[in-house]
Amino acid sequence: MKTRNRVPFSEIVAGGIVGWVCLISAAGLCICMSSRSPPEIGGVGFFIFWSVMLAPFYVADFLLITIPSYTVFWPRMRSANALLWSLIGGMLFAVSAPIWSVVVGHLDVQDMLFHSGLAFIAGGLSFFVISRRNRAGNQ
Secondary structure: OOOOOOOOHHHHHHHHHHHHHHHHHHHHHHHHHOOOOOOOOHHHHHHHHHHHHHHHHHHHHHHHHHHHHHHHHOOOOOOOOHHHHHHHHHHHHHHHHHHHHHHHOOOOHHHHHHHHHHHHHHHHHHHHHHHHHHHHHHO
8 A cells, every 4th residue: 555745735725724714613703702892893894804814824824834844744743643633733823823923013911822722723623634634545
């Protein structure tokens, strides 16, 4: 049986889409449960605003973390299970959220922790989907 040394680009894109949908869904759930939405734009407008603000950071994280991680580490860590990959992805994305906060000058610790939590969920799920799809393709 021949195994692949690289993760196909389509599987990386699929994992990225799943992670982005998860990020937007988690943000939407937090917005719906929060009473802090501005009355001028309402809950839906606030959700759209959040989605537009989070998307560039997720895409940047995905391009800077996921693609290099799988390109460099997949041939060496092919036997690692999907849970380990998801923990690695979640931690890498969670660490990047405070870095992005410092870069844009937003130094509120509560927001950094909240964004790290959202990033952990999105990055972990993205890495989980990529590793599961690639493992299924190798068998």
